[in-house]
Amino acid sequence: DAGVIQSPRHEVTEMGQEVTLRCKPISGHDYLFWYRQTMMRGLELLIYFNNNVPIDDSGMPEDRFSAKMPNASFSTLKIQPSEPRDSAVYFCASSLMAGTYNEQFFGPGTRLTVL
């Protein structure tokens, strides 16, 4: 099992540019989550999907952020236009609906730097 795959691992861009982060969840998992991690705010849930449908996007900071899941094996998080305060590590996680708690498996993250 390859685990959750994220690309790119590192992204450096200039303010105003569009940024697209990609995630491939573990095969068969029906939940997908996007998190952002910063020193100041820690790990924050941005949005999550169930069976490719967005369930809760209340954590998305503003309209510059959007996320899609066109199929069960792929999701994107897009920032347009990017700003320096968007610099953070972005994690994707997936889980399988079963049992009392659905363990979330995290990808290695994408470190985004906006200059």
Add this chain to the structure above:
Amino acid sequence: GQQLNQSPQSMFIQEGEDVSMNCTSSSIFNTWLWYKQDPGEGPVLLIALYKAGELTSNGRLTAQFGITRKDSFLNISASIPSDVGIYFCAAPFGGSQGNLIFGKGTKLSVKP
């Protein structure tokens, strides 16, 4: 809103020492989770707790679900250098087992 308060924020210990950290909240949770994050990686689940008072071990790690359901504790015995990392408590909220809130983490450094 709901918040998980972890302490201490960081710890510097000698190899072989035991470690204790905790997580508290003003809210009640039905599940408590402990994750570890290695440098440059995503968090990995260590222990899940489902019942008030529950004590669960995973090797040298032991975690407890507080009786009040507002806190949880993690202990590491006989620390080794590979225990280095950030330890997070987390709990599901909002009626959904998939929606997690995380504490700010305890950063552990182990001196050989």
